[in-house]
Amino acid sequence: MNVGIIVFPGSNCDRDVAMVTRDLLHLPTRMVWHEESDLSELDLVILPGGFSYGDYLRCGAIARFSAAMQAAVQHAERGGLVLGICNGFQVLTEVGLLPGALMRNRDLHFVCDRVPLRVERTDLPYTQQYQHGQVITLPIAHGEGCYYADTQTLAELEANRQVLFRYCTADGQLTAVGNPNGSLSNIAGICNRQGNVLGMMPHPERAADPMLGSTDGVPLFAGIVSAALSAAAHR
Amino acid sequence: MNQTYQVRIYVTLRPSVLDPAGTAVQSGLKHMGYDNVEQVRIGKYVEVTLTATNETTAREQIDRMCDQLLANPVIENYRFELTQLQLNPG
Numbered sequence: 001m002n003v004g005i006i007v008f009p010g011s012n013c014d015r016d017v018a019m020v021t022r023d024l025l026h027l028p029t030r031m032v033w034h035e036e037s038d039l040s041e042l043d044l045v046i047l048p049g050g051f052s053y054g055d056y057l058r059c060g061a062i063a064r065f066s067a068a069m070q071a072a073v074q075h076a077e078r079g080g081l082v083l084g085i086c087n088g089f090q091v092l093t094e095v096g097l098l099p100g101a102l103m104r105n106r107d108l109h110f111v112c113d114r115v116p117l118r119v120e121r122t123d124l125p126y127t128q129q130y131q132h133g134q135v136i137t138l139p140i141a142h143g144e145g146c147y148y149a150d151t152q153t154l155a156e157l158e159a160n161r162q163v164l165f166r167y168c169t170a171d172g173q174l175t176a177v178g179n180p181n182g183s184l185s186n187i188a189g190i191c192n193r194q195g196n197v198l199g200m201m202p203h204p205e206r207a208a209d210p211m212l213g214s215t216d217g218v219p220l221f222a223g224i225v226s227a228a229l230s231a232a233a234h235r
Numbered sequence: 236m237n238q239t240y241q242v243r244i245y246v247t248l249r250p251s252v253l254d255p256a257g258t259a260v261q262s263g264l265k266h267m268g269y270d271n272v273e274q275v276r277i278g279k280y281v282e283v284t285l286t287a288t289n290e291t292t293a294r295e296q297i298d299r300m301c302d303q304l305l306a307n308p309v310i311e312n313y314r315f316e317l318t319q320l321q322l323n324p325g
Contacts, residue, residue: 057279057304057305058307061304061307062304065304093309094307099309100309101307101309101310103252103310104255104256105255106253106255107255108255108256108259148252148309148310149309150251150309182253182255
């Protein structure tokens with residue numbers, strides 16, 4: 001499967017992601033400059049963390065108009081996989097592939113930490129290698145990660161089982177104590193209704209190399225690969 | 236003939252959206268002794284100068300700019316004031 005990582009001016013986690021997909025998982029991986037518009041050979045498009053276009057105006061607001069993002073929207077509409085991490089999640093909400101918005105953290109601090117997350121759904125490529133209800137630990141590093149959506153949108157997210165990851169305490173409780181940024185319903189990551197677009201504030205790519213102390217992010221990438229392999233076998 | 240307009244755009248958080256920065260500023264004001272401050276909400280102010288054939292066209296364009304980029308309708312409202320700039324006589 002072919003992986004493309006979109007590089008916006010100001011992206012800074014693009015090579016961390018490539019380190020995982022290219023060097024750890026040995027997947028063909030291409031860096032896609034934001035001015036490119038042909039993503040047709042890609043199976044998985046990743047929007048990395050960072051500060052696209054300086055995060056001017058609002059996080060991710062300007063990135064949505066780039067040529068590569070327009071192509072990524074078409075890729076998603078064809079059913080292709082799109083994974084947005086951190087700033088990538090913010091871009092996905094701005095471009096409308098995912099509902100809601102990411103706002104200033106509840107306590108106004110930039111939070112750089114490792115936090116427990118509960119896996120809420122395991123029947124999608126992204127999460128199929130986790131156990132339902134499993135508590136994993138991933139790094140977060142953001143100032144605007146407080147998920148907001150209106151009441152009706154939140155209800156739809158729950159009804160369609162679109163919440164894949166929630167912030168929790170170490171023993172899996174969904175409390176305010178386990179919520180680092182004030183996100184509504186402790187939301188850390190959501191998918192679209194079809195399940196092919198995932199946005200998440202935590203960084204799975206920073207928890208993939210055993211040398212860095214945690215590999216809780218590996219099943220996310222491995223799940224995508226195994227879903228692609230089994231899809232290819234059924235073609 | 237094209238007219239030049241100056242537009243003052245105010246982007247504010249929707250009333251239902253919490254504003255932790257506004258709350259922090261309010262507590263700062265309280266520390267300064269302004270006990271009578273009941274609420275602080277922080278928004279954005281954008282100035283745009285543009286040319287258009289008439290005011291209606293200009294207003295329509297600004298509406299689209301706000302909906303698509305300057306404000307995020309999920310969390311923000313906007314309003315704007317528009318004034319026609321006089322041609323420079325020199």
